Amino acid sequence: MSILGTRVVRTEDPRLLTAGGTYVDDLRLPELSDAARVTFVRSPMAHAKITGMDTDAARQAPGVLAVLTVRDMDDLTPPPPPDPDAEIIEGAPMPIGGLWSEPLLAVDRVRYVGEPVAMVITSDSYQGEDAAELVSVDYEPLPAVIGIGTALRTDTLLFPDTESNVPVTSGEATDDAIFDGCDAVAEATIVNQRLAPMPMEGRAAAARFEDGKLTYWASTQNAQISRFILAGVLGMDPGTIRVITPDVGGGFGAKVGIDRDAILVAWAARKTGRALRWVETRSENLVGMTHGRAQEQTVKIGGTSDGRVLAYRLDVVQDTGAYPRMSGFLPFLTKLMAVGPYDIANVQTKSRVVVTNTTPISAYRGAGRPEATAAVERAMDLFAAEIGLDPGEVRRKNLIPSDKFPYTTPTGATYDTGDYVTALDKALEGAGYAELRAEQQRRRERGDVLQLGIGLSSYVEITAADAAAGETARLAVHGDGTATVYTGSSAHGQGHHTAWAMLVQSELGIPMADVTVIHGDTDLIPEGIGTYGSRSLQLGGVAVHKAALDVKEQARKVAADMLEAAETDLELDADSGTWQVRGDPGTRRGWAEVATHAGEDGLVAYVQFSGGGATFPFGSHVAVVEVDTETGKVRLIRHVTVDDAGTVVNPVLAEGQRHGGIAQGVAQALLEEMIYDADGNPLTGTLADYAAITADVLPSFELVQSETPTDINPLGVKGIGEAGTIGATPAVQNAVVDAVSHLGVRHIDMPTTPSRVWAAIDDATQNGEAR
Amino acid sequence: MKVTIKVNGNPVAAEVADRTLLVHFVREVANLTATNVGCDSTSCGACTVLLDGRSVKSCTVLAAQADGCEVTTVEGLADGSGEMHPVQTAFHAEHGLQCGFCTPGMVMAAVSLLDENPSPTEEEVRTALEGNLCRCTGYHNIVRAVLAAAPATSERRSA
Numbered sequence: 001m002s003i004l005g006t007r008v009v010r011t012e013d014p015r016l017l018t019a020g021g022t023y024v025d026d027l028r029l030p031e032l033s034d035a036a037r038v039t040f041v042r043s044p045m046a047h048a049k050i051t052g053m054d055t056d057a058a059r060q061a062p063g064v065l066a067v068l069t070v071r072d073m074d075d076l077t078p079p080p081p082p083d084p085d086a087e088i089i090e091g092a093p094m095p096i097g098g099l100w101s102e103p104l105l106a107v108d109r110v111r112y113v114g115e116p117v118a119m120v121i122t123s124d125s126y127q128g129e130d131a132a133e134l135v136s137v138d139y140e141p142l143p144a145v146i147g148i149g150t151a152l153r154t155d156t157l158l159f160p161d162t163e164s165n166v167p168v169t170s171g172e173a174t175d176d177a178i179f180d181g182c183d184a185v186a187e188a189t190i191v192n193q194r195l196a197p198m199p200m201e202g203r204a205a206a207a208r209f210e211d212g213k214l215t216y217w218a219s220t221q222n223a224q225i226s227r228f229i230l231a232g233v234l235g236m237d238p239g240t241i242r243v244i245t246p247d248v249g250g251g252f253g254a255k256v257g258i259d260r261d262a263i264l265v266a267w268a269a270r271k272t273g274r275a276l277r278w279v280e281t282r283s284e285n286l287v288g289m290t291h292g293r294a295q296e297q298t299v300k301i302g303g304t305s306d307g308r309v310l311a312y313r314l315d316v317v318q319d320t321g322a323y324p325r326m327s328g329f330l331p332f333l334t335k336l337m338a339v340g341p342y343d344i345a346n347v348q349t350k351s352r353v354v355v356t357n358t359t360p361i362s363a364y365r366g367a368g369r370p371e372a373t374a375a376v377e378r379a380m381d382l383f384a385a386e387i388g389l390d391p392g393e394v395r396r397k398n399l400i401p402s403d404k405f406p407y408t409t410p411t412g413a414t415y416d417t418g419d420y421v422t423a424l425d426k427a428l429e430g431a432g433y434a435e436l437r438a439e440q441q442r443r444r445e446r447g448d449v450l451q452l453g454i455g456l457s458s459y460v461e462i463t464a465a466d467a468a469a470g471e472t473a474r475l476a477v478h479g480d481g482t483a484t485v486y487t488g489s490s491a492h493g494q495g496h497h498t499a500w501a502m503l504v505q506s507e508l509g510i511p512m513a514d515v516t517v518i519h520g521d522t523d524l525i526p527e528g529i530g531t532y533g534s535r536s537l538q539l540g541g542v543a544v545h546k547a548a549l550d551v552k553e554q555a556r557k558v559a560a561d562m563l564e565a566a567e568t569d570l571e572l573d574a575d576s577g578t579w580q581v582r583g584d585p586g587t588r589r590g591w592a593e594v595a596t597h598a599g600e601d602g603l604v605a606y607v608q609f610s611g612g613g614a615t616f617p618f619g620s621h622v623a624v625v626e627v628d629t630e631t632g633k634v635r636l637i638r639h640v641t642v643d644d645a646g647t648v649v650n651p652v653l654a655e656g657q658r659h660g661g662i663a664q665g666v667a668q669a670l671l672e673e674m675i676y677d678a679d680g681n682p683l684t685g686t687l688a689d690y691a692a693i694t695a696d697v698l699p700s701f702e703l704v705q706s707e708t709p710t711d712i713n714p715l716g717v718k719g720i721g722e723a724g725t726i727g728a729t730p731a732v733q734n735a736v737v738d739a740v741s742h743l744g745v746r747h748i749d750m751p752t753t754p755s756r757v758w759a760a761i762d763d764a765t766q767n768g769e770a771r
Numbered sequence: 772m773k774v775t776i777k778v779n780g781n782p783v784a785a786e787v788a789d790r791t792l793l794v795h796f797v798r799e800v801a802n803l804t805a806t807n808v809g810c811d812s813t814s815c816g817a818c819t820v821l822l823d824g825r826s827v828k829s830c831t832v833l834a835a836q837a838d839g840c841e842v843t844t845v846e847g848l849a850d851g852s853g854e855m856h857p858v859q860t861a862f863h864a865e866h867g868l869q870c871g872f873c874t875p876g877m878v879m880a881a882v883s884l885l886d887e888n889p890s891p892t893e894e895e896v897r898t899a900l901e902g903n904l905c906r907c908t909g910y911h912n913i914v915r916a917v918l919a920a921a922p923a924t925s926e927r928r929s930a
Contacts, residue, residue, distance in 0.1 A: 009863055016871035017859040018849055020805025023872065028802070126788065200809050200817060200872035200906050249807070249872030250906050282810035493870030493907045652866045656908060660869065663909030687814035687904070695910040696901040700893065724909070 001575070002506045007652050010498045011512065012491075021247035024204035024219050025279040031208050031215060036065050038265055038278035039128030041118040041135045042288065043110035046357040046680020047145065047158070050108050050117070052138035058120055061134055063127030066272050068119040070105040075271065077235050082161070090170050090328035093363070099161045100355070102323035104233070104260050104267070110139070111158055111322035112359050113682055114287030116261055119268055121276065144357045144680035148296050148317050151354040158322065158355045167320075168328035171335065171350025178311040178346035182302030186382035191749045192371045194294040194319065194674040195667075196690055197364045199492075201249020202285035205262040206277040207269035214241045216266050218258055221251045221490050222530030223520040226258045230266050238522075245520030248492035252664075253363030254289050255492070256532045261288060286685050291674050292364020294319040295334065295371045301379040307389050307397045311346040314338045314375055318353045321360035328353050330361070333368030333462070339409050340376040341420045341460040341618055342398040347410040357680045363532060365664055366725040369461045377457045377730035378747065381737065385746060390437075391734070392428055395458050396421060415460060415616040416710045423642045423706060424458050427620035430704040431640040436624060444742050453625040453739025457731035460618040463534035463645075463719030467611030467712075471535070472527045473543035475504065475551055477603040481577075481592030482514040485547075488528020489540025490520050494721065495653040496536060500544045502650060507548035509577025510591055527608065534617075534719020537649060542713045543609035550605035555579065555591075558598045563587050615710045615718035617645040621662075621731035627739035632758030634736050636666055637699055643723040644706040647716035654720050655703055661724015662701050667693035668725070669732035671751050691751070740764070774838045778803065779847025787834050793827075794818040796834035797844060805845045805875040809904065816903030819876035819883075820844050826883030828876075828902075845875035848882065857923035858882050858916070867916035869907030877903050881917045885924045893918060 020026070055067040082098040095102060106117045118135050122128040143156045151165040158165055179185050206217040214236065220226050223243040231238040248255065261278070269276045280288060296317045303309040318331040331351035338349050384394040399420040400407050408414045433454070440452040472488035485500050501515035518524060529535070552572060559579040560567040571582050579594055581587040595603050624638040639662060648654045671691040675683040684690040709716030729750070736752040737745060744764035748756055774791075775784040778801045785800045797806050797820065808830055809817030818829040821843040829842075848856040858881045861867065868874040877900070884891065884899040891899065896917045897910070905913060 009866060012871070013863040013868060014855070016868055016874055017845070017862055017878065018855060019846060020807070020875050021871040022804070023807070025798075025808075026804035028804070126790065198906060200815070200870065200904065201807070247871060250870040252906070282812070282815070493868075495869070656866050656869055656912065659909035659911040660907045661909070663911075664906070686812045687810040688812040692814075692904050692906075694901045694904065695897040695914065698897070698910055700914065701909065701911050 003502050004506045004649050008498060008502060008650050009652060010495050011501060012495065012497050023201050023247050023249050024206055024217055024277065027206060027217060027246060032206055032275050032277060035206060035275040035277040036121050036123060037125045037128045038268060038276050039120045039122065039125065039132045040116045040261060040284070041120060041132045042284065043106065043113055043115040043117050045110055045139045045141060046113050047142040048110050048139035049142065050106060050110065050137060051140050053118065054136040055118065057136065058131045058134040061127070061131040063123040064120060064131045065123065065274065066121040067135065068268055068271065070103065070107050072271060073104065088168055088327060090168055091332040093326045093329035096167055096324045096327050099159055100167050100324050102260065102325065104264050112357055113680055114284065114359060116264065119264060121268065121272060121274070146356055146358065146676050146678055146680050148319050148354055151356045158357065165355045166352050167324045167355065168353035170328055172348055174313060174315070174348055174350065178348060179300065179302040182310055183305040184383065184386045185300065185302035186379065186386045187300045188378065188382055188747050190297045190299060190375055190378055192293045192295040192297060192374055193750055195292045195364055195672050196286050196674050197252040197254035197289060197292055198692055199250030199252055199254065202280040202282060203259060203262055203289055204279040205258065205265040207266045208275040209270040209273065212240055214266060214270065216241065217244045217246055218262055219248045219255060220245055220258055221255045221492060221532055222257055223490060223522050224488065224528040225530055227522045229257055229263065233263050234267060234270065243522045245490060251492045252365045253292065253367055253532060256363055283686050286690055287359050287682050290325065290362035291321065291359050292361065293371060294361050295331065297375045299375050299379045301383045303383060305387050307387060307394045309342060309344050309383060309398045312339060312344050312376065312379065313348040316351040318351065319356050319361060320353050321358045322355060323360045324353060324355060325360045326362050330368040334372040336411050336413050337369050337372035337462060338376065338411050340373055341400055341458050342376065343400045344398065349411060358676055365661060366722040369722065370726045370729050373457065373459045373726050374730045374733065377734060381734050382746060385741060391456050392424065392433060395424055395456060399424060399458060413462060416712050417708050418460065418616065418618045419708050420458060420618055423618060423644055424620040426704050426706060427622050427640055427642045430702060431622040431624065431638065433622065449628060449630050450626045451629055451739045453627055453735040455623040455731045455733065455735025455738055457621045457727050457734065459727045460616050461722060461726045462614050462616055464538050464611055465533055465614045467539060467613050469529050470608050470610035471529055471539035471543050472525065472608050473540065473547045474604065474606045475544065475547035477510065477551055477591055477595045479592060479596040481510065481590055481595065483510050485515060485517045485544055486525045487517060487519045487540050487544065488525055488530065489536045490530040494536060494657065499537065499541060499649055499653060503541060503544045504548050507545065507574060508552060508591070509572065509574040534721040538615060538713050538717045538719060539609055539611055541649065541717065542611070542715055543607045545715055546609055547605040547607040550607060551603050554603050554605065555594050559589060559594050562589060562594065562597045612712045615646065615712050617643065617718040617720065617723055619643040619723060619727050621727040623731040623735040625732065625735040625739055627736060627757060629740065629761055632754035632761065634670055634752055634757060636670065636732060638702060639699060639728065640702040640704065641727060642704045642706045643720065643727060644708050645720040645723060646708060646710045646718040648707055649717065657720045658703055658724050659701055661722060662728040663693055663698060665725040665728025666698060666732050668729045669750050669752060673751050772835060774834045776834065776837050777841045779843060789835060791834040792830055793832040793834050793837050794829035797829060797842065803844050803846050807872055807875060809873065816880055817873050817876040819879045819903060821879055821883060826880050845878050848878065856882065857927055858885065858920040861916040861920035865912045865916035865919055867908065867912045873903060873905045877905060877913060881920065884917065885921055889925045890921050
């Protein structure tokens with residue numbers, strides 16, 4: 001029986017549990033034995049001109065080996081002059097550059113609190129903190145542009161050579177004609193607030209430059225992309241750079257590639273000729289690592305009085321922070337997935353990207369899709385409330401029927417496979433929806449202080465959106481019968497090593513314990529993409545699967561030669577990992593014998609798998625909350641989910657991905673928000689202020705299983721990494737609104753903090769009637 | 772100043788700066804790197820160790836305060852034969868970790884919890900671990916692991 005689909009605990013864990021992982025700060029390598037520490041001097045101002053800098057005092061402080069500023073960057077080729085006519089590609093997740101370029105160290109202007117201004121290099125980290133305080137920078141304050149509304153209205157430009165604070169505009173002119181013929185229409189402005197990705201390990205890098213070669217360790221999701229970035233910035237041949245990813249303490253999209261800070265560590269190592277290590281503090285992380293979400297959305301939805309949605313409009317404004325690092329990619333994905341799982345005939349979308357004096361925005365678990373789902377799921381509830389129908393019933397009426405796949409949406413996404421109605425029904429059944437509504441009704445009739453809210457969310461998301469970029473795997477079976485997998489994919493908690501070993505065991509019968517998986521070393525794996533967008537299993541995993549098939553066919557030839565039989569008569573027993581001539585157990589040969597017979601070339605397969613396209617996981621979530629109507633306090637008491645990501649290779653890992661994502665989704669709905677004051681000072685710049693979600697505010701989650709394989713790849717798998725944030729967030733938000741909807745509340749922005757919930761109740765009840 | 776701390780049973784003596792934090796003593800002087808630093812405001816619990824048997828956040832204890840004390844980190848949790856502590860075993864069996872960064876601190880917090888409350892309810896586990904952040908697991912499997920570890924942890928203590 002194949003091991004695939006069975007519950008296998010992780011091979012990674014014993015080491016992590018007994019010795020701890022080896023993160024960048026833990027590396028005790030000879031190459032880093034004399035590594036000095038990098039400490040960044042960061043801007044305390046949101047927007048200012050730099051009029052002077054004095055580093056003398058810092059240079060003389062104890063332990064200081066060097067202080068570096070932009071004036072030391074004479075070894076880097078300046079970028080070509082900006083071309084104002086250069087075309088901006090909205091959907092390319094890369095910096096726009098040109099007039100909107102982001103420097104490595106601030107040149108003559110800072111644009112967000114936390115922007116790197118100078119580097120202090122010291123023998124130890126305590127000295128670094130002290131010396132960084134001694135770097136004196138003269139700032140001439142400029143008005144801070146904070147918030148989307150300000151960015152659109154103000155005369156203050158972040159980039160004075162541009163004409164506005166809006167680098168990217170896209171989409172059609174809005175035309176209200178699409179709502180003609182609707183019995184009911186609902187509109188809302190929705191804030192999808194700024195979040196800190198906050199992996200438990202912040203950003204970190206170490207570098208050593210010696211004999212023209214750079215060795216670089218980084219906490220990143222993508223070793224090969226990081227090497228590409230370093231080669232470009234440093235003007236080096238990629239072949240002279242080795243990037244290694246040791247253990248990575250979480251990424252969540254914010255560790256795709258490497259940031260300017262981490263690039264600077266490599267530059268400084270070359271500049272000073274010293275091995276260097278940089279490990280950011282949490283306070284640096286909360287302003288220096290990219291943030292996520294940060295959209296304002298205007299939605300309009302209309303349909304018939306019996307619940308059929310006819311038209312939907314989504315207008316997105318993306319706050320991209322101080323530098324447009326992702327072009328228009330995030331709102332591009334939001335618009336692509338605007339209609340979610342619904343069959344809606346008339347759809348309009350448009351978007352703008354604005355710059356503000358805040359930390360740059362980039363991917364965070366879901367990256368544009370949670371925002372799309374939040375918008376359409378709120379819209380569905382607003383529409384249901386408008387016509388007075390049950391939100392479950394309205395969703396069921398509009399979900400794309402299972403006989404319509406593949407289904408191309410009005411925004412141009414082609415959904416591969418799905419059974420959305422079944423997912424909704426399973427979630428409602430799992431939650432006991434009818435009984436929940438009955439209990440809600442009883443509490444309403446009694447006028448209980450603790451009201452019950454039931455929130456639904458049906459979603460579809462896009463994974464491996466860049467399937468064409470593919471992923472690599474090299475599989476070698478050795479003379480002792482063990483195997484090594486070299487994967488271009490990258491692990492930071494997902495369990496790649498376990499899953500990839502399962503794929504090899506399943507196909508070849510080599511026990512997992514004999515399969516070593518290696519990732520994140522560009523000397524060993526020069527070609528690869530790494531991990532983001534829930535791409536690993538369906539690209540990297542399928543590459544491993546195909547490499548195993550390739551090795552199997554090579555081995556068949558070798559075994560045929562060994563046993564002097566026809567290749568077609570050879571068979572592999574994948575349970576025991578033995579070859580034999582069909583029907584002749586006396587001819588049995590194990591992998592060690594076959595691999596040894598294969599000789600020097602051995603059994604090696606290299607696969608670069610480019611998928612047939614993106615896949616579209618889907619599901620439904622039901623959240624149940626209690627809201628204290630006197631204080632506005634919300635408690636999530638149940639969360640039931642159906643998350644269908646095709647065939648499941650290891651339920652343990654898939655459930656783990658769902659759990660983590662759900663918690664982050666709940667966190668956005670209830671708690672977390674990165675807040676700036678009007679001058680651009682971060683008010684949530686430490687973990688004492690940023691409301692990261694904790695164990696005591698969460699229930700255990702109720703997961704309902706569902707597997708609808710895709711036909712896009714041979715394993716039938718889709719991505720599961722981002723389902724939780726996409727599905728859970730609007731379900732919880734909808735539940736909070738639902739709990740107080742009988743009081744006339746129609747919308748509460750996230751996070752639904754007690755003060756917001758209380759204010760919404762107060763507003764609605766003082767108005768005396770439902771709005 | 773001179774500090775001597777018994778870390779996982781081994782006395783470690785060193786001359787350190789007065790302001791040296793216990794977590795840095797453990798990581799840089801004792802060279803035990805499992806214990807991680809996850810924040811700078813005593814909020815995340817990644818640095819949790821046992822100080823004379825009680826859990827502390829070692830980023831908020833000076834090495835000098837621990838002079839003459841015993842510190843246990845996750846590296847010192849397995850018994851003499853190398854067999855994992857029941858809490859470690861349960862974290863493995865229940866998939867109570869993903870990236871592993873919070874894990875050493877989380878495990879030590881769980882050990883301390885079960886020492887104080889040998890058979891906690893789910894709610895008690897959740898409340899007790901409220902000072903330890905995990906960004907990967909949503910706490911679901913961590914809570915299951917701690918509940919699963921409780922009986923064997925009690926047995927181990929009474930053995």
